[in-house]
Amino acid sequence: YESASLFPQAEPGMIAPEEGxxxxxxxxxxxxxxxxxxxxxxxxxxxxxxxxxxxxxxxxERIGIGRP
Known part of the structure; x- marks a missing residue:
């Protein structure tokens, strides 16, 4: 598999993953x-x-993920 196909160039406002x-x-x-x-x-x-x-x-919880 090729990571470039899963994570195309980031568009403005999109999150681009850091290497690794x-x-x-x-x-x-x-x-x-x-x-x-x-x-x-x-x-x-x-x-x-x-x-x-x-x-x-x-x-x-500190980063905003809480229990449902």
Missing amino acids: TEWLLQLLREVQLEHFYLRIRDDLNVTRLSHFDFVKTVDL
Whole structure:
């Protein structure tokens, strides 16, 4: 597979994934939470799937993801 086909050049207002975090943006798109991509990547420092092991509920609430 070619990542360029999954993530075309970003248009104004679109989020462009940082090198190595394309998987995160794709995952968030699948669950319709892509608008949290930058907050998860930058505020919570999640750049690998294993980093979610260290994310607590309070961290998610701080960036705007709460329980339904």
